[in-house]
Amino acid sequence: MASQPLKNSAPEECQDLRSVARLLLRAAHDHPDAGVRYVSGQAAEDSQRQTYPELLESALEFLAALRDRGLRPCDKVALLLDGQSEFLTVFWACVLGGFVPCPMVPVPGDPARWATQLAHVNQLLERPLLVTTEAMRAELPEVPGLAVAAVEELRDVAASSGAASSGAARRQQPEVHSAAPEDLALLVLTSGSTGNSKAVMLTHGNILASMAGKADKQRLTAADTTFNWISYDHVAALLEAHMLPLYVGAEQLHAEASVILEEPLRFLRIISRHQVTMSFTPNFLLGPLNSSAGEIAEEISAGGERLDLSALRHIVSGGEANVVATGEAFLENYAPYGLRETALWPAFGMTETCAGSIYNREFPATDAGQEFANLGTPVKALRIRVADDDNRALPPGEVGELQLSGPMITSGYYNDEEATQEAFTPDGWFRSGDLGRIDDGRLTLVGRSKDSVIVNGVNYFSHEIEAALEQLDDVAAGYVAAFPTRRPGSDTEQLVIAVSPGVADGDEPGLYRLISAVRSTVVMHWGFRPSLILPLPEDAFPKTSLGKTLRRRMRIRLESGGFDDVIAYVAELTTRQLGGHTPPRGETERELAEIYAEMFDTDPERISATASFFDLGGTSLDILRLRRHVTRRLGVADLPIITVLTAPSVRQLAARLADGGSPASGAYDPIVPLQTGGEKTPLFCVHPGVGEVLVFVNLAKYFVGDRPFYALRARGFNEGEKPFGSFEEMVACYVEAIRARQPHGPYAIAGYSYGGAVAFEIAKALEAAGERVDFVGSFNLPPHITYRMEELDFVDTAANLAFFLDLINKKQSIDLPDELRPLPKEEQLAHLLRIAPRNRLAELDLDLAKFSAWAELANGLTYLGRSYHPTGTTRSMTVFYAIPLRGTKEDWLENELRRWDEHTTEPNRYIDVPGEHYTLMGPQHVAALQAIVRKELDRALGDADRSRTDQAQAPRGQA
Incomplete structure (x- = not known):
């Protein structure tokens, strides 16, 4: 379709919603005072705001810059942008121009995997333009044929273009591409960190049908205020939390994920401060919020700011199964602050269904006595069924695969005909891969036919975890299984790892070392620890005739008690290898034992006072978490990292805390x-x-x-x-x-x-x-x-230290010394801290004085190396x-x-x-x-x- 001028002064053209671009045009015209607020903290002043007309104007300026690079309708644009405002501006520039945006996130800490993923996406999307920041461009691995544009360059082009023409004229006659409903509007990458991501195709018609269904189900209006903290590469953030409020003209708030994950109570504090009426969160956040209910009550009773949740009409909760007891506790814990008893809506959605498409608006009334909440009924125009292995619809109450059909369902995967054919039944229904049943029109999921584990709302594929673990010493190739389990009443699934160990019979130290290596590898690759690690003989791994491990059968055996003897043996082995069990004594030791138990997901009674934090499973990331727990529960601020390193057991750390928490004198x-x-x-x-x-x-x-x-x-x-x-x-x-x-x-x-x-x-x-x-x-x-040491003066050393500590990126470590060298030393260091991520400074407990002392020490070592x-x-x-x-x-x-x-x-x-x-x-x-x-x-x-x-x-x- 051709690009045509659409005038903001002609509302009838904006009301004709044939393309997603007209969502923004209509919102800018009909709701000029509404917009997007980017929140960096819980206070009102911790934010910046952009009205819908300002977002439109900024997007149109970037559209001109993209067109100057030769982009034409249907061209693909990969978006690698971590700044929320930058992302939405470039995203809408693409949509307004008829380009097809595809959000991306980097693969951190592994250049080889990141290069593989980039090369795969570059080929899959037929050499798209990758838009990123200057800093992120400097970190990109070499990928032949990858076209990259820095958002800073585009901004400069947009600014010069805006100066060359009348801004008023540009607002009156924006040249917006007129797309048809069947045209491709958005590509969303599925999980695939090994480089085999699929790209879900969403058309303008898919997205607009989804918006109509969501708005009807959720009853949102322009009077609402929404809040989101999920990153935009997730389809729920982009469609549920951004396009939906745009569709109705509502005010919308967005925060970086780290703002909430570092302190879950900020989720409710931001809702209270900004009087949010609708929000979205994965189910796993409810557990920490329940644990923090007492903390917020104490703060309020001590004169802190009151929590007011009376404006909150509903929280959509998806990403994983909702535990009824967890949801009921959440509603009960925060009812004193005005939270409605029907405020939590368990929901279901996938990238392929344009995010949320089935909602339970009657929780918990329809879920009494159940372990997991039902997911309710589908949005308007969406049909659902559960089917048997031959894709025949099953009667109510019977379990089968959930299949969906409707105008918001993807037509398949871009440039992947095989995956597309596998995703649909012969009669055209989309296969979700989830197992469920339908009772009285309401959907309940009971498992998955796909081999994956969902932990805290994130989907991890079993084969990726298994492939990493098979690289370890003493792990028998082909005999590793990663599968989920869920303890009764748990807020989320837990990961189980089964391995066939290659250590000699009776070699308990070797077996314990293998268990520790498995645990550490999972933690460092995926950020969470397995709930259980089961060393099993090879004949305990059921296989198909083609040699594929039947993980579901192993899960059934685990949950029926078939591995209880192995679990008990591993617990006894661990206790022996840690030197036996010494009960904590005194209040501080008991508090620390509870902290260790919470961090390592075990019973405090199992924590020995003499066991090392690291032998229990602690990593370098856990040190930072431990310091936060000690501050919150024991009131000890600024616990030095070296104290944890040199006093890692409950008893040793308690003794240090008695001396004020400082390193040993x-x-x-x-x-x-x-x-x-x-x-x-x-x-x-x-x-x-x-x-x-x-x-x-x-x-x-x-x-x-x-x-x-x-x-x-x-x-x-x-x-x-x-x-x-x-x-x-x-x-x-x-x-x-x-x-x-x-x-x-x-x-x-x-x-x-x-x-x-x-x-x-x-x-x-x-x-x-x-x-x-x-x-x-x-x-x-x-x-x-010597030659390298002589190249480094103080500011070079400080920049290298900042890079080593993840305060700045590689490009900044190279560019900043020349910029900072003319400044006084203290201003050099202050600048490095000003641009560092706030959460990283908090993790490392760094302020200017501490960073200055560290930089001086590192500079002294550099000086010694020169000689x-x-x-x-x-x-x-x-x-x-x-x-x-x-x-x-x-x-x-x-x-x-x-x-x-x-x-x-x-x-x-x-x-x-x-x-x-x-x-x-x-x-x-x-x-x-x-x-x-x-x-x-x-x-x-x-x-x-x-x-x-x-x-x-x-x-x-x-x-």
Whole structure:
């Protein structure tokens, strides 16, 4: 269809809703005072607002900039934009121009997977234009043929175009593409982090039919105010929470997901402050809100701001099954603040159905005595049925696959005919993959035919989890199963992992190490821990004739008690490996045990006061969560991270809290024990150039029950500590500390980045003292570092520190030093903190004073490195190399790293590891790295390890 001018002064043309573009045109004309408010906090002043006419004008200016790049109707535009205002502006520019937008989110921490996903989308969408920010463009992996435009460039073009023509004239005669209902309006990517995403096709007719059905069901009007905190790549945020209020001319509020996830009570506080009438949230948020009901009551009784939920007509709750008891508790807990007894609407929707399409407006009246809420009845024009395996409709009350038909249902998947055919029955009904029944016209879901797990509203595919776990040592390939279960009354599904272990019979330390590795890998890849890990023999994995594991059958066996003996054995094994159970004593220890239990989803009675936080399953991310829990429940603010690292058990941490929560007093000790179990030779790892050891926490977790893992932390972090005055002083201090912990060799020493040079000097010193050093490792550092240290002045070092801490991105770390160098030092650091994410600063407990002290310490280490020139030799080195900060990996290896050959008397080993310099120990790569490192340690220390193990196992008096 051709682009035609549509005048805002001609409402009849806007009322003729043949295309999605006219939604915005109509809202701007009919509701000029309504608009979008972007909320960054719970207070009214923590927001910015854009009326619908302002959104339209901004979108039209960007449309001109996109057309200047040669885009024409039906061209595809991938949107990689994290700013809410930027996203909506570019999104509407695409719709107004007849381009087809496709929202995207990056794959964090894994350049290889991110590159695969980008390449897949680039091919699938036939080389779309990718619109992103300058900062995100700098982080994009290389993808041949990928066309990228920075939103800042488009804004500059839009601004110059606007200056060249009358703004009033542009408003009167916007050239908007006139699309037909059957034209493609939007592409939405399905989950597919391995690069195999499908693109759901939604036409203008699909979306407009959906809007009509939603508005009729929800009875929204221009007098309403809506609130959303789900990101726009999710179809519910874009259609349910943005287009629907636009459709009726309502005011709409949007907040970043982190605003709510960091503090769930903000969800209700924002609703109260802005008198929201309709909102949407996945079911999982209701659990934390129920847990916080007492907290908000205490705040109000102490004179805090009152909560007023009387304006809230309904909350649509979808994404996963709604537990009746959880929903009833939510309504009861917040009834004193005006929440209506019918305010919660369980709902069902998919990307393929234009989000919400079935709503239960009668909860909880129609759900008495049930575990899960029914999902109600479909919107106008949508038909639903449950069918058997032959796609024949089943009578009421019988369970079958939910199938749907109607004008809001997708026609299929873009450029994927096979997936499209699989998604529809021969008579044209869409197959949801969900199992359900229909009683009195109301839908109830009872499971899924697709192999996936929904945790906190997010869909995780079983095969992706299984593929990652099969890379671990001692996991039998083809014998890993990931499937869901739900405890009675639980707010969400839990993940169960079954593996067939490859450890020897009776090797309890090896089995416990495998269980810990499985748990850590899931946590670091997906951000949550499995509820159960089941080590099973291969014959416990039911298979099809083609070798596919029947996960549903394993779930049925689990929930019928068939694995109860395995669950009990794992619990007993864990208790034994953690040194038995020591009950907490005293109020502080009991409070901490409850915090640990809440974090690790277990009973407080199972938490031993002497078990390490990390042995229980804690990761580096959990340290930050622990600090928030301790602040909230015990009133201890600013608990230092090092206190958790050096006092990780309930008993140790309680003792530190009794002393005010500060690090242990007394002489400086650089050794931080991150993992103390195992009989093999300990590994000592030296800090990188920032001086801190948090980077080693996730790696150390894979050494549980294998060998102790000690990290060396620089001097100067704690109050009153004086930083090292020379490189030689640092090395001498570390050698003394290592020998105090392990008096004699053989030793295993390694260092990350800057720490590689320190590890080399430590090895030389130990060998000069007559000790054996069987392993010296360097993580991506050559012997000659002076040239790099001399390149870094204070602002470079501060920017690198900020990048290392995820306060800024890679591009900013490169560009900012030149911009900041003319400023005074304090202003340089203040600027870095001003542009850092607020939530990340809160996680790290960083303010200007603390960041300044850290930057000074890192700068001091850089200064010491400028005088370092490697001399002498050690026996041999193992060099783990990744993608360098600059240049190719091949040049880095041949021209820099191999110079270690000049400083050893025996051949060195050069081991390729995944990731980049700053990400090789990150969540996406650490599982692969640990297997490589542990194999190299076992190779180098085999004889020494066997000797130590034999001595540890010998009867007393014979060792």
